[in-house]
Amino acid sequence: MIQPSQHLSAAQFAPLLHTFRRQSPLVHCMTNDVVQNFTANVLLALNASPAMVIDADEAAQFSGFADALLINVGTLTRERQRAMQAAVSAAREAGTPWTLDPVAVGALTLRSDFCQQLLSQQPAVIRGNASEILALAQQASGGRGVDTLHPAVAALDAARQLAKEWNTRVIVTGEVDYATDGQRTFAIRGGSPMLTRVVGTGCALSAVVAGFSALPGDGLLNIAAACQVMATAGEKAAGQATGPGSFATAFLDALWTLEGDHETH
């Protein structure tokens, strides 16, 4: 029986952020061209270690050292697909958890086929918006790209089904984020509409989720904490911003200074 969504308490969230910063996971990001810089800066602001290695041979080598791997198909090409496949295979062999961000899946053929293939390769986490999760579960075609046409809750059943079918965890993000393993579900509130006016906040969340997936303990709780970190920083930044430029700056500062223990909901 499906349990109702739980919220993260401050007592759950703060120590995980502390552990993340102390462990400083090395996150191998194979992500899209548009967001590489911002993704790296978000990880650095949380004291993690980002690394972008993209040649197929080097990416496979690197997945052996890294604590986590992120695959984001935003600017997929056939060459990158080969490199990503090599990295995923090496990560699985090394026991490195890997996270899939299926950007704009459903709308475009190359990435849709690739993401469907990747489902059977044991991703630790899948993170997408509602349109992407629906498309991945093949319940709907995707939106018109990176936009989502559905609220996150509309894809919650699809997320649970996907999680159960592939024995993974799924995060659907939107005004409220949901993290589910098919049985338990966390609902994460906070954030800000301004997060949709800075490119790469969702992609960077996927990288942070990848990093949190390398922590010990309750895997679902860990990735829910990753969402809460980003939502809380977003909310804090929105209070200081006069537009998306100052918001992006304040967001990185908020990640850096976040205590976690008195900012959750």
Next chain:
Amino acid sequence: MIQPSQHLSAAQFAPLLHTFRRQSPLVHCMTNDVVQNFTANVLLALNASPAMVIDADEAAQFSGFADALLINVGTLTRERQRAMQAAVSAAREAGTPWTLDPVAVGALTLRSDFCQQLLSQQPAVIRGNASEILALAQQASGGRGVDTLHPAVAALDAARQLAKEWNTRVIVTGEVDYATDGQRTFAIRGGSPMLTRVVGTGCALSAVVAGFSALPGDGLLNIAAACQVMATAGEKAAGQATGPGSFATAFLDALWTLEGDHETH
């Protein structure tokens, strides 16, 4: 007979910005590696929807959904040239307007040949600096890269000739920007020298121009309004900045808050 340049009145500029934000055009940006992030953030700050899709097959698919396409040859490779060509062909078939930013044309062979080929493929708009427009009109070789060695007005005749010859619209940018269809010409003032100290402001303008080219109405007026939006935001940001870092932040905030109705000249 060529008419003298006209200025944009506030009454012309404000409602177009309003329409742009409300329509939120989906702009497919095939642009250079250096400026993708900033370009996306500029479009988002104006409430448009940027998307960067670069595989040849996916790019052709995507040009069918998008409201506008941008081709910027700043970091051209042979593979990207094939993908850009596929996207332009698909855009023409779908009736999607496409804009050409011929970065550093004239100075380098691959891009110069490609840009000359593209001229016959009905771009809705061409946006370049004086050196680039002169090179494209084959009246001079280009500058030493992205710099321009000429004021915009030096290329105004070349711009008019290019617009007439290829039945398109041409924007030459510099201290003053000019937008012409070969008959009518708008002169756009404002801006700030600080715009030349942040990478990608010209490239981002081309993306905004691409988005405005998808609006209904007077096509030349629409793209002149795009220039005025960027110039006005630049002027506003310069008043708040202590260097190029704070300028870039203030520029994105200014795009977000710009009213348009009391800031034109």
Next chain:
Amino acid sequence: MIQPSQHLSAAQFAPLLHTFRRQSPLVHCMTNDVVQNFTANVLLALNASPAMVIDADEAAQFSGFADALLINVGTLTRERQRAMQAAVSAAREAGTPWTLDPVAVGALTLRSDFCQQLLSQQPAVIRGNASEILALAQQASGGRGVDTLHPAVAALDAARQLAKEWNTRVIVTGEVDYATDGQRTFAIRGGSPMLTRVVGTGCALSAVVAGFSALPGDGLLNIAAACQVMATAGEKAAGQATGPGSFATAFLDALWTLEGDHETH
């Protein structure tokens, strides 16, 4: 006999910064995907002219116009390796000085082999962290990527050896930076730990070093001044920042406003 490290005096540093800004060197940056935007903005903030040209034929053409070339292997692929090799060959033929940033050399095979090959092609400068310089001198395998596991001083002997063996100049960066030609050594202090929390500060330093290597005069002093410019701006920015977001903004502003004559140590 090896001389002890010297410090840069204000009298040495200020006029070199002035010359750099006046000459505005055109720096051809073949660098990694993650840092292209920040690298360009750092150069622009110092009044230099960045250009990123990546196709093999165009890169070779461009190395003829440029004042300096930077090769950074952070996101190396086989295709980029070919383009970088073409650019280095053309730079050598044209007498354009070129700088090597051997990101993560030692840890990954493709880049390690390529960097070893490049050593014999007369780089004007090599700039790396301690792990990278040790790996390049084949005294140790590299760190786990872009991180360094050693303080800069631990690689100072390796740097001197490398400089003498290949008749070049080597910069090892860390809490203190060292610039050596194998005989003389400058030690550069200042900077901020916050520089490690913004992606690309080291890569951007390499681009600035490449630009300073094009100045006339004492080649070792020139590149030491480049390090001092970045360290001084970093120190200034840290005093104004509340996190890595505001630090990055303040850093670009500090580069823009730096006088050099009263800020050295």
